[in-house]
Amino acid sequence: DSGVTQTPKHLITATGQRVTLRCSPRSGDLSVYWYQQSLDQGLQFLIQYYNGEERAKGNILERFSAQQFPDLHSELNLSSLELGDSALYFCASSDRRGGGGYTFGSGTRLTVV
Amino acid sequence: SQQGEEDPQALSIQEGENATMNCSYKTSINNLQWYRQNSGRGLVHLILIRSNEREKHSGRLRVTLDTSKKSSSLLITASRAADTASYFCATDEGSTLGRLYFGRGTQLTVWP
Numbered sequence: 001d002s003g004v005t006q007t008p009k010h011l012i013t014a015t016g017q018r019v020t021l022r023c024s025p026r027s028g029d030l031s032v033y034w035y036q037q038s039l040d041q042g043l044q045f046l047i048q049y050y051n052g053e054e055r056a057k058g059n060i061l062e063r064f065s066a067q068q069f070p071d072l073h074s075e076l077n078l079s080s081l082e083l084g085d086s087a088l089y090f091c092a093s094s095d096r097r098g099g100g101g102y103t104f105g106s107g108t109r110l111t112v113v
Numbered sequence: 114s115q116q117g118e119e120d121p122q123a124l125s126i127q128e129g130e131n132a133t134m135n136c137s138y139k140t141s142i143n144n145l146q147w148y149r150q151n152s153g154r155g156l157v158h159l160i161l162i163r164s165n166e167r168e169k170h171s172g173r174l175r176v177t178l179d180t181s182k183k184s185s186s187l188l189i190t191a192s193r194a195a196d197t198a199s200y201f202c203a204t205d206e207g208s209t210l211g212r213l214y215f216g217r218g219t220q221l222t223v224w225p
Contacts, residue, residue: 042215048212056212104155
């Protein structure tokens, strides 16, 4: 157990649907990062939150949104799902400076059919 | 966005041999990190080397960094079958925000 909890582990849904992925960071970590991992694109940075505020945005589609709540857990919302959104979605957390490296969750495997 | 590029894409060796993976990047960095990922699992942080460091060791891992060549290498000595995994380098591209950019990884297979 890395200390970062992601739910659900697996998700199968149809095109056009909306899903929410949840992440609880490691205790004490204020930064949360979301990544998408697919075979053709590799690990793509989506978005970062720090203590409830959006800190940086990467290759996140407009159909995707995220937020970090006062208890520091984060949710990634994916809407109008397409087949190409099928991927592993990882959440990672780090301390204030991130200098010690990320702690990753075990990921949510999303399959869009 | 810039990413580290690992080389080779795949590496296959016997137990007991050393495995060397390389990473090249394009921008200035504050630090470079290496991660390991077992198939379908989350990434695990292995080691971080700062831009003012040239070499770092952790157990059977040795990482070097050459900022003039914008390259790093990860050496795993006396490899074991359990080292079979994908290995990724990640850089901060000089940002202090904390976000990392990952390469596509090297798939290491260690045969017993």
